[in-house]
Amino acid sequence: MIIPEPATSLEYKTGNWRALRPILHEDKCIQCLLCWVHCPEPAIIRSEDNKVSINYDYCKGCGICANVCPVKAIEMVREE
Amino acid sequence: MSELKTIKTLKEIPRKEQFAPGHRLCAGCGIPQLVRLTLKAVPDPKVVVNATGCLEVASTIFPYTAWRIPWVHNAFENSAATASGIEAAFRALEKKKGVKKPKIIVFGGDGGTFDIGFQALSGALERGHDLIYICYDNEAYMNTGIQRSGATPKGASTTTSPAGKVIPGKRERKKDLIAIAIAHGIRYAATLNPAYPVDMYNKIVKAASIEGPTVLHYFSPCPTGWYFDPSRSIEVARLAVQTRLWPLYEYADGKYKINILVKKPKPLEDYLKLQRRFAHLLRPENKWLLDEIKRDIEENWKRLLKLAGIEK
């Protein structure tokens, strides 16, 4: 059997897996893109001018982004 | 051969994603970074063949698929065999009907590569099919619940090599995939590590540029099976390199090159203490095993230095 359409996983929002949520402090961000490279989902959106933002629909709250950020621009807080 | 699109900075990595979120890999899993970077580094058209395992299961639960390119799953031990068939088919169809042959990428876990899939891989390498075989090594049969594989490192505790009262974890050493692959006469093989993404990306670019079989071996941190805080995935990966436990090197047309020459290795304990699968190794009664592992690392490092023509 087959799944005839690509990327149907987008309909499955894994954001509800989170116990912690990442908050990006944009003023601190130096656009190194490490969080974007290492995010497993990916739940980090990289814009054309290399700004990053978090896609909370899919973020599982693993915390890798906060851990790899060289300037601690991402903070993990408890999910509501 | 045209200019290789290797990079120096992360910004040069293409933005386009061909692996979508919504897959069910664990939070903090090391596999998706491999998949994302591979699909960015290998030019279109391409097709992925995937062995049964974590990646296959978590990314294609009907009716959800995370893949934006053609993706084939056949069975557990035959990803290299299936890829051989696809490659042979496109070679024939290209000649007979002018169909363009896509680049074939094979993803297999250490289970589907080192053990049950070994025969198929060996056959594919011997026959010289044009494909990139990438093993994501999370060092055990993780998808079925953390059982040991031929890639499980010496001393690690798994459910079938538990750190027990009499036998402290896996007694056997890790099979050397790259050495065995090279022995088949292939032109390119390399180790990859997620903590070194530029190095990783460039090696995939190089492998993709070669006509014929290439083998890449990826260090894939597994928070679930190694028992560590998922946020520290990349830390764990970096320590594996910095303790010389996971040397980053490549082999190209007979020449070995060590990409990260670790001059002052970090103590192995720094790496081990982060993962509960190694907790028993830090107990005094197991010091003999810890020393054995350290000796193995040193011997392996010396072996690689020699192959790379580097005097210590």
Place this chain on the structure above:
Amino acid sequence: MPCKGYRNGERGMKVRGKRIGLNGDSAVAYAVKQTNVDVISAYPITPQTIIVERLAEYVNNGELEASFIPVESEHTALSAAVGASLAGARVFTATASQGLALMYEILWIAAGLRTTIVMALANRAFSPNINIHCSHDDLYATKDTGWIEFIAENVQEAYDLTLQAFRISEDKKVLFPSALNLDAFILTHSLEALYVLEDKDVNEFLPPKDPVNPIDPNNPITYGPLDLQDYYMEHKRLQAEHLKQSYPRILEIFKEYSEFTGREYKPVKTYGMEDAEVAIMILGSSAGTARYVARQLRKKGEKVGVISLTLYRPFPVEELRKVTKGLKALAVMDRAISFGSPGAQLFMDVSATLINEKEKPLLFNVIYGLGGRDLTPNNVKFVFEKAKEYAKEGEVKETQFWVGVRE
């Protein structure tokens, strides 16, 4: 030996093709060459080796443009064939016995993923003890997997059915892989005369494969996902229905080939069944022996008949029910043993087919020919005797017995 009346092409029939001599393996290889197959993925095993060797020769001599993959095992042979078929190629493989057993898990996958692989299966016994001669173990082992199964009774059929197999498997109303069964050594290695079609005739009957949903980066498909409890059963139901629905199409293509070549192909072959009171049902090359004995008995006025199958899966249920109406006793002969079961495989197929019929013959099972043991005319005579005895008494004394074995 098939009796004269059944040899295709005689009695003034206009038959397409030129008459040559080939053994079964060579005939299959020759047919495969004529299909202009794209990929051959096979591992040698006696007695299929000649097929693989001939094909390698054709390719290396430039007579056949195909990718020949010298795989390192049968499991890889079928796995690679699955990949090649999904890529849109016309694919062929061949195996026997242990090789079939080794690729077993992939048989289900090949059928479930709707590949159009054609596989020649040289029917050889399963070990232990290792035996390279004819049994139907591998033929039966394939029966549940979703593959279409054809059975060749002679070299002509091996050739013709190979061509039809490609056409049927690749047909858009079918899209299932098919196995072409031929008896080990008795057919694979025996030289017989047959009619082979001209290349242009094969091209007319069998156009190039027009694949459905092939691997195409412009149309990215996920092949072989995981099913949880919420989808698996529906997918299997769909597959079962599709296989059922392919049955009439198989018959149509049989008919088309029959008209094209003058050689008749149909799922059930009958001899003397117009007025038979007792009959034998038997598969493969031994059907000829059964008919030979039946002919002699019928000359003496005995009302006996023989049923054999060209199509084994999907099982020709309706035809069999029709053909066995009015029979008093039917001996179902199996060239295999199903340990611990109430009957061997064909016996169980037939029993399930007839179980709810208002009128059905007494059924019993005869095991014969294991590991290449000859089925002699005397053996067959004995079976007819038993059938007549049971018919007369109105009851089956022994539901299963063996012939040709030293007790």
